[in-house]
Amino acid sequence: MPMFLRPAAALLLTSALLSPPAFAQDKTPAPDSGLDAALFYQLLIGEMEAQRGELGTAYQVLLDAARRTGDEGLYRRAINLALQARAGSEALSAARDWRSQLGTLAAQQHVVRLAVALGRLEDAAEPLLDWLQLTPDTVQRAALLAALPQLFQNMPERHRPLDAMEPLLAAQRDLASAQPERRALAAGLIAALAQHAGNEVLALNQLRQSGQEWPEGALPAWQALELMRANPDAENLVLPQLAQSTPLRGAYARALARSQRAAQARQQFELLLAAEPEQAAHQYALAALQLDLREPKAALAAADAYLARLPAEGQVEQRRAARLLRVQALTQMRDWSTALAELDALTEPEAREDVAFRRASIEARRGQLDAARQRLRELPGDSPEQRERRLLLEIQVLRDAGQWPLAFELLTKALVDDPTNVDLLYEHAMGAERLGQFEQMEQQLRRVIELQPRHHHAHNALGYSLAERNLRLPEARTLIEKALELGGYDPFLVDSLGWLAFREGRLDEAERWLRWAHQARPDAEIAAHLAELLLRRGQQDEARAIADQAQQREPDNSLLRATRRRLGL
Numbered sequence: 207m208p209m210f211l212r213p214a215a216a217l218l219l220t221s222a223l224l225s226p227p228a229f230a231q232d233k234t235p236a237p238d239s240g241l242d243a244a245l246f247y248q249l250l251i252g253e254m255e256a257q258r259g260e261l262g263t264a265y266q267v268l269l270d271a272a273r274r275t276g277d278e279g280l281y282r283r284a285i286n287l288a289l290q291a292r293a294g295s296e297a298l299s300a301a302r303d304w305r306s307q308l309g310t311l312a313a314q315q316h317v318v319r320l321a322v323a324l325g326r327l328e329d330a331a332e333p334l335l336d337w338l339q340l341t342p343d344t345v346q347r348a349a350l351l352a353a354l355p356q357l358f359q360n361m362p363e364r365h366r367p368l369d370a371m372e373p374l375l376a377a378q379r380d381l382a383s384a385q386p387e388r389r390a391l392a393a394g395l396i397a398a399l400a401q402h403a404g405n406e407v408l409a410l411n412q413l414r415q416s417g418q419e420w421p422e423g424a425l426p427a428w429q430a431l432e433l434m435r436a437n438p439d440a441e442n443l444v445l446p447q448l449a450q451s452t453p454l455r456g457a458y459a460r461a462l463a464r465s466q467r468a469a470q471a472r473q474q475f476e477l478l479l480a481a482e483p484e485q486a487a488h489q490y491a492l493a494a495l496q497l498d499l500r501e502p503k504a505a506l507a508a509a510d511a512y513l514a515r516l517p518a519e520g521q522v523e524q525r526r527a528a529r530l531l532r533v534q535a536l537t538q539m540r541d542w543s544t545a546l547a548e549l550d551a552l553t554e555p556e557a558r559e560d561v562a563f564r565r566a567s568i569e570a571r572r573g574q575l576d577a578a579r580q581r582l583r584e585l586p587g588d589s590p591e592q593r594e595r596r597l598l599l600e601i602q603v604l605r606d607a608g609q610w611p612l613a614f615e616l617l618t619k620a621l622v623d624d625p626t627n628v629d630l631l632y633e634h635a636m637g638a639e640r641l642g643q644f645e646q647m648e649q650q651l652r653r654v655i656e657l658q659p660r661h662h663h664a665h666n667a668l669g670y671s672l673a674e675r676n677l678r679l680p681e682a683r684t685l686i687e688k689a690l691e692l693g694g695y696d697p698f699l700v701d702s703l704g705w706l707a708f709r710e711g712r713l714d715e716a717e718r719w720l721r722w723a724h725q726a727r728p729d730a731e732i733a734a735h736l737a738e739l740l741l742r743r744g745q746q747d748e749a750r751a752i753a754d755q756a757q758q759r760e761p762d763n764s765l766l767r768a769t770r771r772r773l774g775l
Contacts, residue, residue: 265284339388666702708720
């Protein structure tokens, strides 16, 4: 018997004292609550013991009552008393009794959370599987599995939950007498734990096995949405399911957009809009993606269609966001006067920063550089975060206007006062690269990686720069592969890998990755790389067509123009 507990008489209790039943309003006899005089007084004694600080006695009384009555409220009360007494093992014991007797979802959840908190992960495996099985909705199951990192966030090592639970879950997965659904869920749970541990290969294998165990289940496809950013092969589990599930297609489209795969995301939102024309949000997503893809006329039409669907009253934030999309589309079209008129109409205080930035961007492109910079410097706020925000907005405006030396000078001054600011260091490195100061660029990027080892953009930028200059290619591969490990299969990162393979002379690998990146996002610089590769392989017509399409979207892209001149395209 635990040291903190004192012997107590066996008492039969219910939660009725804490939640007394309302008086009946008709003559129908109420069901027997099990509350008699002895029960009432014993419950009173138990609560009085808790108030006196005799938590051990109160715990034992309430737990005995919970076991005899099957009252979930009493189980919760007993667990809370044990936790109040800092007796975690007793709290877990009560939760396990609750699970054994009732097997409810709440019981499974309490066992899992307590076992994890106590580091007894072996005790959490089967209750976690039961929790998953008692959650009937596929989307909710996927959300539960995606939230596992939060459950284990205080674990000292990422792989520990997988190591502790995989053998027990594998036994459930391989249990011939178990239902196919349970075997499939066990495999899916192993997959989620493997992904949390960074073992994407095991995760994908388990998702495939989950689908084999229970072919009619859709959970592997939903889980693959989380995995495909780290392992592109996981996407093959999603694609066959899209036609059968509009919600899955919506989640897939959003996952593509988060991964910067704008062209493929746009295609999915077009299909969603055709299937659900009443969903205005699809129209807004299309407008944003078309802007990202430098298709301003289509974006403008989509933004107008979205605005037309909004009710005349309310939805102020949505209306403001759509009007800002219109401004961006008009800016890309170089229709400065109409864009400025749109900005004049955006008078809400919440839009002040966006309006100032968009107006300054137009002014800078029209040669009114001093006015543009002054406009941003006059934005309110004096906190360090607000000052940095104003600085970064000004730098962006200068870059958009082609004023790279001015942006670099501004960043150099800012770093004097804040030399360890990772954002400023990274931007400064990008400016140095643009100005041909490669030694300083490399120094700054290494400093970023030192300060923030998981900064995948810094790993990628340094690796790409080495590949672009055909220097230290093994080191470049290490850096780019690390960027992919940290940042996932973003088209820009994949483009770096493809361009590195091109520099290494691995033309088949280069073509595979560059085509993948271009299909996901036909950015001008990705197109320039793919065109150069195709020209090297003798595919001149396709190379020219890709370069022509890219120049139509981004006529001012300097890398694309230089590549075309150099290659005679």
